[in-house]
Amino acid sequence: MSVKLLSTLLATxxxxxxxxxxxxxxxxxxxxxxxxxSTFFFVAIIATLIYxxxxxxxxxxxxxxxxxxxxxxxxxxxIIIPSVLLVWIxxxxxxxxxxxxxxxxxxIEVRVTAQQWKWLFDYPKANVKNxxxxxxxxxxxxxxxxSSVDVIHSFFVPAFRLKRDVLPNRYTTxxxxxxxxxxxxxxxxEYCGKDHSTMVTxxxxxxxxxxxxxVKKKQDExxxxxxxxxxxxxxTCHSIDGSKKAGGGxxxxxxxxxxxxxxxxxxxxxxxxxxNYIRTSIVNPNQHIVVGYPPLMPTFKGRITTSEINALxxxxxxxxxxxxxxx
Numbered sequence: 001m002s003v004k005l006l007s008t009l010l011a012t013x014x015x016x017x018x019x020x021x022x023x024x025x026x027x028x029x030x031x032x033x034x035x036x037x038s039t040f041f042f043v044a045i046i047a048t049l050i051y052x053x054x055x056x057x058x059x060x061x062x063x064x065x066x067x068x069x070x071x072x073x074x075x076x077x078x079i080i081i082p083s084v085l086l087v088w089i090x091x092x093x094x095x096x097x098x099x100x101x102x103x104x105x106x107x108i109e110v111r112v113t114a115q116q117w118k119w120l121f122d123y124p125k126a127n128v129k130n131x132x133x134x135x136x137x138x139x140x141x142x143x144x145x146x147s148s149v150d151v152i153h154s155f156f157v158p159a160f161r162l163k164r165d166v167l168p169n170r171y172t173t174x175x176x177x178x179x180x181x182x183x184x185x186x187x188x189x190e191y192c193g194k195d196h197s198t199m200v201t202x203x204x205x206x207x208x209x210x211x212x213x214x215v216k217k218k219q220d221e222x223x224x225x226x227x228x229x230x231x232x233x234x235x236t237c238h239s240i241d242g243s244k245k246a247g248g249g250x251x252x253x254x255x256x257x258x259x260x261x262x263x264x265x266x267x268x269x270x271x272x273x274x275x276n277y278i279r280t281s282i283v284n285p286n287q288h289i290v291v292g293y294p295p296l297m298p299t300f301k302g303r304i305t306t307s308e309i310n311a312l313x314x315x316x317x318x319x320x321x322x323x324x325x326x327x
Contacts, residue, residue, distance in 0.1 A: 020184060020205070021160035022177045026096040028161070033092055037085060100162075103175035107141035110134065114146065114153035114166040115298045117195040118233040119186065122303070128218040129305065132231045134186060134203045136178055137211040143175040149298040154190035157203055165190060178205040225315025228308055237297065240319055249293050256313075256320035262288040278313045 019025055111122040112134075121131040136142045146155060146166045153166040155174065164174045188199040206214065229235055229252075237248030244251065250260070258273045268291060271277060280287055282304060285297035 017158040018180070019159070019161070020178055020180045020182065021157075021162070022179060023096065023100050024159070024161040024179075026099075030089070030092045030096050034089060037089075100175070101173075103143040103173070104141045107143035107175055108136065109143050109145065110136075112144050112146040112155065112166065113149060113303060114155070114188065115149045115233075116151065116193045116296070117188075117199040118236065119188075119199070119201045120232070120303070123215070126215045126219075128215055129308070130228070130232050130303065131218055132233070133201050135211060135214050136203065136205055137208045138178050138181050138205050140208070141175055141177045144173060146172050146174065151192050152190050153188045153192050153199070156187045156189045157184055158187075159184040160203070163189060178203075181205050181207065225311040225313070225318075228312050229315055232300070232304070232312075234312075249297060250290055252316050252319045254320050256317045258320075260288075261291040263291060264288055275313055278316060279309055282309055282312070 016028060016031075019028065109124060111124065113120040113122070118132070119134075121134050122129045123131070144155070146164070147170065148166045148168045150168060152168070154163065155166050156163040157176075160176050160178070162174055162176055164172055166172060182205055184203045184205070186201050186203050188196060192199065229238075229240070234252075237245055239245055239248075239251040240253055242251050242253040255273055256278075259270050260273050260277075261268060261270055263269075264287065271288060277288065281297070283299060283301040285299055286295055289295050
């Protein structure tokens with residue numbers, strides 16, 4: 001039986017998630033080695049302790065402890081054995097860690113943006129921006145270049161055995177190669193605010209043909225404001241039916257053409273919601289803070305194209321009846 005197969009069987013027996021990446025077996029191997037050694041020594045130490053308690057219990061009130069002398073062989077043994085085991089654990093961990101940090105030259109590059117409380121994925125070479133889930137072809141290496149626009153988040157895919165912090169004002173990288181087609185949960189494991197528990201998305205592993213179709217579809221969606229409203233996470237804070245979402249922003253319904261009260265540099269002003277106002281709110285949301293709403297919206301500057309801004313503007317116009325009036 002191969003080491004890889006044994007690791008897979010043991011991982012399944014201990015209730016770990018399925019292994020769906022090339023590094024998962026080596027990570028599980030390290031985990032199971034540490035678990036096995038910890039279990040063995042826990043049982044051995046407790047059993048020895050109980051044995052000594054019974055064998056050397058005090059049998060008479062006048063009984064005195066026998067003189068105790070050092071035992072050089074015993075002392076050397078309990079120094080050498082733990083040292084050898086610690087070096088073994090280090091080497092196993094090192095051999096598992098090194099491949100996880102050096103992506104192959106032909107890896108597909110994906111830029112990951114984390115923000116409260118969603119993930120967005122850009123594929124620079126495929127001209128796909130702001131995808132709400134990570135889609136990758138099976139059997140192909142994928143390199144992730146990750147950053148945060150607000151607080152510290154943490155990228156974690158249990159089935160891939162991958163976890164790395166995503167930091168503001170800094171890039172962190174990670175790579176993987178999926179071995180099975182399927183849909184896998186992707187979580188944030190760093191508490192990042194009140195909706196931290198909802199910062200969950202999916203990794204979809206598909207064959208190359210389906211991946212190419214998905215890329216073509218996402219390229220076409222770039223000009224669809226309604227899809228962008230959902231994919232960019234606008235629906236998290238902005239309703240389209242006039243309702244106010246808790247801790248969110250103004251509703252998009254009847255927004256275009258409205259006279260909005262905003263704070264600008266601490267001064268309250270009244271500004272008409274037009275194309276320039278919408279563009280500014282997307283790329284520099286803290287310039288105009290709508291009165292009665294907290295300044296929670298992150299900037300999309302550099303993360304959204306002019307055509308996507310135009311598509312969102314047209315969608316807001318539709319929700320406001322502006323296009324109908326124009327006709």
